[in-house]
Amino acid sequence: MVNKLCTAILLVFLGYIGFVIGGFSLLGLVDDSPAAALMKTTDAALQSAWLVNGVASILTLLAVVIGGLPLALTVIRRAWASSRRDLRLLLVPLFAFLALVLYTLFEASLAFGWIHLPGVAPVVSPEDFSIGNKILIAGRMLVFVLGAIASVIAIWKFISRSDVDEGDLRIFGKTLSIHVYRFAFTCAFIATLGMFVMLVATLLFGGLAHTALPGWFTSNLGLLLSNTAASFAATVSIMVLSTAIAIFGLARGLSAHKSAA
Numbered sequence: 001m002v003n004k005l006c007t008a009i010l011l012v013f014l015g016y017i018g019f020v021i022g023g024f025s026l027l028g029l030v031d032d033s034p035a036a037a038l039m040k041t042t043d044a045a046l047q048s049a050w051l052v053n054g055v056a057s058i059l060t061l062l063a064v065v066i067g068g069l070p071l072a073l074t075v076i077r078r079a080w081a082s083s084r085r086d087l088r089l090l091l092v093p094l095f096a097f098l099a100l101v102l103y104t105l106f107e108a109s110l111a112f113g114w115i116h117l118p119g120v121a122p123v124v125s126p127e128d129f130s131i132g133n134k135i136l137i138a139g140r141m142l143v144f145v146l147g148a149i150a151s152v153i154a155i156w157k158f159i160s161r162s163d164v165d166e167g168d169l170r171i172f173g174k175t176l177s178i179h180v181y182r183f184a185f186t187c188a189f190i191a192t193l194g195m196f197v198m199l200v201a202t203l204l205f206g207g208l209a210h211t212a213l214p215g216w217f218t219s220n221l222g223l224l225l226s227n228t229a230a231s232f233a234a235t236v237s238i239m240v241l242s243t244a245i246a247i248f249g250l251a252r253g254l255s256a257h258k259s260a261a
Contacts, residue, residue: 004252005182006159009181010156012191012249013068014152017148017242018242019243019246021145025235026202034213034215038213053198060190060194067188067190070183070184074180087158089155089157092150093151100140188249188250191246192247199236199240199243203236206232
């Protein structure tokens with residue numbers, strides 16, 4: 001039962017990481033776009049779809065944190081008491097985050113003119129977007145994606161090596177004994193529901209934006225100045241795949257969760 005719930009939870013977490021990538025892609029697409037300007041003026045429907053997306057993203061993040069924190073603390077505590085070598089796997093997410101921070105600082109140094117690279121401009125515009133700047137942005141995306149993949153694999157290995165089922169959770173001075181995997185699975189269900197709501201809201205936002213601003217989708221204001229419609233389609237594809245992975249994880253762990261209830 002524990003192994004099935006562990007796999008289910010990690011699949012939902014994997015889907016969530018993928019959805020975060022899609023979310024950042026959507027933010028980059030809409031930021032400073034005609035749709036963003038329209039939402040701030042007259043189009044209440046677009047604004048509502050975007051608001052639903054934002055609220056769902058916050059609730060999904062809370063579900064991931066609330067569900068994962070007791071499990072993480074319990075597993076780390078058990079690993080510290082038994083096999084501390086497994087704790088080295090937790091350095092992978094730390095190094096991945098550090099790599100992203102260093103790369104961002106490198107980009108900031110270029111933007112402020114502290115360092116210079118041939119073919120990379122400190123400031124870009126749709127009319128002047130050099131190949132060097134495109135490679136730089138693509139590099140940031142690659143660092144994030146590779147770091148996310150490595151982190152998920154490391155966490156997967158770390159948690160799967162533990163047979164933890166129950167753990168203590170201290171809330172407002174009281175200690176509660178909970179089944180951490182079942183608790184995390186319940187939160188994983190909420191997180192998956194949040195991803196589905198965000199996917200629907202994104203599709204609704206795209207349909208409304210296409211109706212209100214058909215010229216935006218035919219322009220080249222997408223990722224790295226690619227076609228806007230193609231960039232939006234890629235973003236939605238990432239969200240669909242990520243949600244499907246999370247749903248598959250839930251289906252895998254549902255029978256174990258019911259049998260343990």
